[in-house]
Amino acid sequence: MRQGPNLRVGHREPIKILVAEDDRAFRALLAETLRHPDREIHLAANGKEALEALREVSYDLLITDIRMPEMGGIELLKEAKRLCPHILVIVITGYASLETAIQALKEGAYDYIRKPFNLEELRVSVENACIRILLERENRRLLNDLKEAYTRLREFSSERVAVVPPTDFLAELERLARLRKEGFLAEDEYQTLKKILLERVR
Numbered sequence: 550m551r552q553g554p555n556l557r558v559g560h561r562e563p564i565k566i567l568v569a570e571d572d573r574a575f576r577a578l579l580a581e582t583l584r585h586p587d588r589e590i591h592l593a594a595n596g597k598e599a600l601e602a603l604r605e606v607s608y609d610l611l612i613t614d615i616r617m618p619e620m621g622g623i624e625l626l627k628e629a630k631r632l633c634p635h636i637l638v639i640v641i642t643g644y645a646s647l648e649t650a651i652q653a654l655k656e657g658a659y660d661y662i663r664k665p666f667n668l669e670e671l672r673v674s675v676e677n678a679c680i681r682i683l684l685e686r687e688n689r690r691l692l693n694d695l696k697e698a699y700t701r702l703r704e705f706s707s708e709r710v711a712v713v714p715p716t717d718f719l720a721e722l723e724r725l726a727r728l729r730k731e732g733f734l735a736e737d738e739y740q741t742l743k744k745i746l747l748e749r750v751r
């Protein structure tokens with residue numbers, strides 16, 4: 550089986566995927582198709598089983614059939630978004646119609662795939678979703694870095710005698726440069742923060 554692009558950059562938390570599908574054979578096929586070293590794949594035989602899993606674990610991606618016993622895919626989609634607003638949901642079904650597609654997208658589905666489909670189509674959709682998940686994780690990390698940088702600089706500025714050792718100065722400067730490169734700091738913000746650092750260095 551061809552694997553998708555290598556998403557590993559050092560050690561990272563695996564992407565948690567929940568597959569809700571009532572057809573046992575197809576459920577196993579999906580699990581095998583989507584297997585990847587950076588993913589944890591969990592299976593649910595129906596909507597209620599999937600909902601119980603969502604209440605216990607914070608999943609990154611949900612792949613669900615539309616028609617299942619106990620609870621349908623649209624209802625599961627709504628509950629998944631309520632429990633975890635950041636979760637991405639891919640809806641698959643053999644009973645596709647324009648109405649159900651629009652409904653799924655309105656409820657926040659990331660993608661919509663109709664059975665029968667080429668497994669490569671699903672694989673590509675999941676790979677794109679995983680890339681988006683990793684990018685969102687990185688964005689959240691950078692935002693946390695930005696908040697930490699602002700907090701540190703406020704602390705430095707609030708103390709008249711406070712100074713920044715050269716080693717700390719270089720580390721903070723590199724952090725600010727990275728945030729500017731990623732687009733989280735405008736040039737004027739970067740220059741202002743750098744000026745504060747320069748005033749405190751010894």
